[in-house]
Structure formats: C-alpha cells, structure tokens
Amino acid sequence: MSEKNSLSVYNKKRDFKKTPEPSAQKISHEFANKKSIFVVHKHHASHLHWDLRLEIDGVLKSWAVPKEPPIEPNTKRLAIRVEDHPLSYATFEGTIPEGNYGAGTVEIWDSGEFTLEKSTPKELLVEFFGKKLSGKYVLINTSGKNWLFFKRKGN
Numbered sequence: 672m673s674e675k676n677s678l679s680v681y682n683k684k685r686d687f688k689k690t691p692e693p694s695a696q697k698i699s700h701e702f703a704n705k706k707s708i709f710v711v712h713k714h715h716a717s718h719l720h721w722d723l724r725l726e727i728d729g730v731l732k733s734w735a736v737p738k739e740p741p742i743e744p745n746t747k748r749l750a751i752r753v754e755d756h757p758l759s760y761a762t763f764e765g766t767i768p769e770g771n772y773g774a775g776t777v778e779i780w781d782s783g784e785f786t787l788e789k790s791t792p793k794e795l796l797v798e799f800f801g802k803k804l805s806g807k808y809v810l811i812n813t814s815g816k817n818w819l820f821f822k823r824k825g826n
C-alpha cells in the first residue's frame with residue numbers, strides 16, 4: 672500500500688485544537704510491550720459505521736465498515752480502507768465536534784489482541800482475541816479501497 676506508515680493524511684484531516692482526538696505526533700508508550708492490538712470503534716457520524724483498526728507496522732491500519740462487523744462465519748461485510756491512525760487512537764472515545772472531520776460520537780465497540788497469520792497486499796488473515804470479535808477472520812482486497820471482511824468457517 673503506497674501510504675504505508677503515513678499518518679500525514681490523518682493529521683491533515685483534523686484540527687487538533689478543535690477535536691479531542693489524539694494527534695499523530697503523540698507517542699504512546701502504553702502499547703510498547705504488548706502484542707498487536709485491535710480496536711473497533713462504533714462511530715455515530717453522519718452515517719453510523721464501525722471502524723476496524725489493526726496494529727500493523729507501528730500504526731493502526733483502518734477500515735470503515737458500514738454495517739456491524741460479523742460475529743458469525745460467512746456474513747460478508749464491505750470494509751473501506753481509510754487513512755492510518757496513530758496507535759494512541761486505540762483507546763480514544765469521545766465526541767468530535769460539529770464541523771470537524773468525522774463529527775459525532777466515537778465509542779469502543781470491541782478491542783483486544785490479534786495475531787496476523789498472513790499479510791499480502793490483497794489479503795490479511797487474522798485471529799482475534801476480543802469479546803465480540805473472536806476467532807479467525809479474513810480481509811480481502813476486491814478493488815481499490817474496497818475490501819471484504821468476514822469470519823472464516825470452522826472456528
């Protein structure tokens with residue numbers, strides 16, 4: 672992915688004087704000695720969606736999922752790749768004020784650890800150890816920013 676490790680898009684979209692979200696410069700030490708972490712934010716923006724974020728290469732690779740993430744196998748969800756977020760975003764909850772990028776309330780829907788079984792530009796195989804997301808999942812790039820996200824059968 673060409674925007675690998677870049678948090679400049681994240682910063683550009685936000686005015687940190689106006690939003691309570693963390694800036695990308697804010698270095699978080701709280702995850703330093705942990706396994707890879709994931710978080711799913713439920714984001715009550717103009718359109719309700721869920722933001723899936725996976726710690727990969729020192730940032731939170733992020734996807735916007737328009738429908739609730741599946742907890743049963745084979746319910747396929749569209750997941751739209753969005754800009755990388757800083758690791759410190761993993762614990763963020765709050766309300767982004769009107770007029771700012773992503774205005775609305777952000778709450779943690781699920782979080783925990785995950786392992787990455789396979790990572791190619793077109794496919795990620797992950798196993799989640801969360802409360803809601805638990806077991807083996809896949810993300811498949813179908814075209815451009817569009818991915819399919821679903822739980823694999825047999826787990």
Ligand code: MN
Nearest residue numbers: 714722735773
């Ligand atoms: Mn969002």
